[in-house]
Amino acid sequence: MTAAQDPRAEAPRFGVNYTPTAGWFHHWLDFDLDAVRADLDSIAGLGLDHVRVFPLWPVFQPNRTLIRPRAVEQLAALVDAAGERGLDVAVDGLQGHLSSFDFQPSWTRTWHRRNMFTDPDVLDGQAAYLRTLAAALHGRDNFLGMTVGNEVNQFSGEPHPDPDRADPAQVDAWLRRMLAACEQGAPGRLHLHASYDAAWYLDDHPFTPWHSARIGAATAVHSWVFNGTAQRYGAHATATAQHAAYLVELAKAWADDPRRPVWLQEVGAPAPHIAAEDAARFTADTVAAVLDCPDLWGVTWWCSHDVDRALADFPELEYGLGVLTTDRRVKPAGARLAAAVREVRAGWRPPRARTTAVVVATGDEVTAPERAVCGPGGAVFEAFMRLVEDGARPTTVLAERVGDAAHLAARGITEVVHPHDVR
Template identity: 75%
Template structure:
């Protein structure tokens, strides 16, 4: 029997969203967790807001840390393991950075020695507080922290790829110092895979930390360009999982689909369950998948202002904790008997150079070639151009056929869904 894929959800509290840390109500949290556990999921990802927990560089609030531990204990009582994101950072279009890093105290988040000392102490403290909890999976350094390092952020803390790697290495070490032996990782949004000038690179994601995290959002141009029921939209999560493997040094490094959701109106509410069915079916056909964690548990309350419209309706559950159809889809997947996916023997060549990442993005030739292969019935993975002739590497991954984007037929030859943009000639 293959190892079961983990199924979980990113926990967004039903009352107060992540501002619940200001008025922490453990009874409300328990009720939320009851609703999550009832779906048959096995883990949650939790987001302490960094400025609320470390409002001063040398003050990590003990009461806030105790509340985080209480939440983790409540989850464990319901059979839910817990991953904790440390540096929040960025959530749902809002930045949460402590005052000691901004305006009159403006310092680079990734290179200033005082800031990085404070960050390391914070991550170490959270990890240590949870280290003896059996249900604690480990730390994620932060949520999509790479968005602070380049455009389109309006005020980026610019760094080089080398500086990004040094920062990640130090933060991961701080997590491991606090909680040795747990799974510690970092998480970037898809600019790490798609944006040429993004200093957080695919290699960082695929080689640093105990497993690779990918975040799949089809509002990145995929659904807009190809349509909501297209091959690229329904296979986007699987594509990111397989794309990440090109840069991994370990042939079977585990990959965590740490965020995936059905964003309206690109994925209308009435189509969300079907989108989830397709997304899960395809990503579960990826070998070495560690888990799937849906975004998110509960809808954002409509009483809260200024969120992008799509953020209010992403939950598996309503604000009064009722499951939606999309929740039933995830619950069904979690309860099915696992089946080991076959090895993917065909590999599409992708450029190793970080400055060529846009070829892998929506509209790029690598992106389009991958989905042409899928539409034609193939189950492709990816390999770096620098490894395409490395027989040992290919054999370790079970790759028997290597193709380049220019070798792939320009028009899908099979399947009922198109990977051609709706406005493109067919």
């Protein structure tokens, strides 16, 4: 298996976001390759084919002009160890934000406070860092590519307590600059960027659906039902089981390429919204729903291993999200994910086109100032879920494209419905 596979022709990929058992992401400070190998063995034992890994930005680039060679070597060693176990590796660069903690280098904070999206010196440093990581891994067949960073859009506005303000045009320029650096370091790999769902659901957020669906080699979506979905509809509701599939299909409304791959890059079963004893059922329902989405690149579950409870101050839900325990035992959700992998590989058939499209009107297709209609409780969200409950397989289409016959035909859409028409 190589990174060169065409995601349109192959079955979707299955992987996990790698959370080390020894020290969580702080393991970069005391890197233990033997512990990493043992973690990767337990991941490979589930039959998965890739991991997404997270260098901590301040550890790897503690000074704007110092990218630590030893840290880069350790990342390369992790990628090599994964390859020995049949696992491909996607690398996030600017970490950034992980499990409620921010990791930004001191040369961007307090006395050196500079905007990470607009300051010329910071941009130079970020681009050099991303280019260096990509170049160091480019020669490895199991290196998939770079994600600019994990949910870096959360730094750009509320509810972050100290945001780096940027407007959509500045975000556009920043994303293109960072992805160009990744491409310079490792030409032709799967380089993309990732936002949490404010990009899709929050009015006036500077990271927009247009950015997600138009910039980079694929569209990444992160599905978390603690965003109000599980609270509003319940753990067993259609909306909760279908939330990930909905985001995959919502992303297609803004894509220019009708076959653009969508990567469900994060999805998990957060307690207490999804009870621990219900996680396997939720996993099965979520995976089944997204596998019915055409052009799905893959599913990368959050996360590989639980967080050690010896580590303090995490939100409670973060401790138990692993499909494996901290002593590398398979949990019921992990067993169900492994079963899904076996089922797909035993006989994959790409899903049929989704012929019914819900119209998405957000005021402007580029900046989407009224995108709350897409979020839980919004008109588009509600219409989509009602159609699913009625047995349909809906997708979405922008209001600006309803009259574009060529676009509709390219996506296989034969019926267009407005949210107010769905009862």
